[in-house]
Amino acid sequence: MAHLKRSFGIGLWFMFLTLPLVVVRVNTLSQEVQWRWSNLLWVGVGAFAIAWFWQFSINRRAAGRASTVADKPSLAQRLADDPVLSRRVLLGAAAVAIVFPWLVSTGQNFYHVNVMVSALIFVVLGLGLNITVGLAGLLDLGYIAFFAVGAYTYALLSKNFDLGFWTCLPLGGLMGMLFGVILGFPILRLRGDYLAIVTLGFGAITKIVLENWDTLFGGAAGLANIPRPELFGLLLDGRQKSVYSYYIVLALVALTIFVTNRLKNSRIGHAWMALREDEIASVAMGVDMARTKLSAYALGAFWAGLVGVVFAAHNNFINPDSFTFMDSAMVLAMVVLGGMGSILGVIIAALALKLLPEYLRAFAEYRMLVFGAVMVLMMIFRPQGLISDTRRKYDYDGADGANGEGDHGGK
Amino acid sequence: MAENKRSKLLEVRGLTMDFGGLRAIDSVDLDIFAGEIVALIGPNGAGKTTFFNCVTGIYEPTAGDVLIHPPGGVSRRINGMKPNRITALGMARTFQNIRLFPAMTVLENVMIGRHCRTATTIIDAILRSRRAVREERETVDQSYRLLEKVGLADSADEFARNLAYGAQRRLEIARALATDPFLLLLDEPAAGMNPQETSELDELIVRIRAEEQLAILLIEHDMKLVMNISDRIYVMEYGKEIAQGTPREIKENKKVIEAYLGEEVHA
């Protein structure tokens, strides 16, 4: 009952607050004021419902806390524990991904393929940042800068030195990595808020440099006529180019998944996680903090640089507007929503965050609103993200009990 | 005593640590010989944990020398060395306020201890090279054996955060042992344990010393445990070392009784 009363109060308060915004409208053409009272009602009802739901969920969470502590095996954990099942799911997903362009595109219409290319680019970004933030716990609010480094590397190298896409792809990754190390050094000792601010600053500086150094980076106008990826000198039409980009970035996604997965369950990945969990304890247990942090930064930046090259090639054109703080925040949201450290979760979140807005253009105006609401709700109901990170189980003893991939049956 | 014949492992001379105006440790001397269990006791705030932090590289001491003489290795002064270097040289510790890696499994917690004894690189890990596979195999086996030793083998795949308090303390010991130390430093390993768990811990520590052939320096407030298992005891108060000796000597020492023990040990 108290809840209802409070929610009612909140509803009224919001009606009052938003009155000038949603009710009064001055029609500048006919010079008259419109009063849209029905909007007020909607705001009131909406605020009331959200407030009530909010309190309800907080209570529920408090009540449920005791029971959720004992982690039940989630679907993801079951998948991870069952190599046969997970292999099947993986093969199924791969098959769908491979035939996708042929299902959704026709000779003239390849819009969906292009959308998917952008989404997959963000999947790679999400997985890359997942190394830095999700595994090693180093908050990075300027991650998109490394993406920019890769994109501009390709644009400049192809323009000035006539280097091809395939030569630039690894170079873009390496440049990203180099910048990761350069940024990594000064922030080794920082933690939490300070780290957030410095990385935020790095992202901002990168954008400002790109915008203002006209002679080299083309300023706000950016760089145009970036060559598309080449395929043995074949001439591709528009659709073929998109499909080709699609397969390139798909391969990159597969490579990222493969590498992250290998690293995650290795000596290196364990050290990253330990550092994330407790820095003092991990150095006291012999983990070299500087080296481990730098490797996490560099590797995260590597993927951004790599996929930046693909981005530049696919778009033909880049300018600083593609590398704003919003994009960094978007990638970070993918990692947090997906579940820190969880590969599957990050992929799902990245696809959802890129594809839903694209296909729900009708609601484009409310995009940020929905985005914010989803974030808040997630933090209440699933603070660990969509899919909580699963831990691999090892089997012990038995000199011949293989411990390799796909062969960890329980005992 | 026989200690004089034994080789010295740790030698601390005039160790001093200031925090701003506060002198938390005031020229403390301490020696540890091979195979010993040495206790460091004293009232709250005496500077015991700070002493550990100085010796293990978490803090850089203001003055004094910390020298180590690893068995079969070269002697070194380790003041101001990074903690991970010191651990690699053979000193491992546990924490008074438990510091496990909560979102990692129990086994993985111990595996971290092997980090400084293995060399798998990023490239190795990506390609799953021979070395990566072999080292992982060895790490898992050794870690598992250590879990068996501290009685946690059944919980190997649990998250560390789900363990009971006493079990978490034992896991910290296993994790420290995984680094192959010649000297193990335990900061209040019995804190928060019930009498049953404490007596198990008592056995565990003695067993570890025998099986792993290492020396142990322990901070502990549980006098029964301390008097039971220590070969020698150092007593600190307000950063100063006020006494050292065998348990018997310490029990009789007037200064120590006044500062710390009170009368209950006599009763």
Ligand SMILES: Nc1ncnc2c1ncn2[C@@H]1O[C@H](COP(=O)(O)OP(=O)(O)OP(=O)(O)O)[C@@H](O)[C@H]1O
């Ligand atoms: N990082 C620090 N900065 C400032 N003062 C500190 C710091 N660490 C410890 N101290 C101070 O040094 C003194 C010794 O603390 P320490 O933690 O070493 O005591 P202790 O003997 O371990 O006590 P307890 O038995 O309660 O664990 C205390 O007065 C404490 O407040």
Ligand SMILES: [Mg+2]
């Ligand atoms: Mg202490």
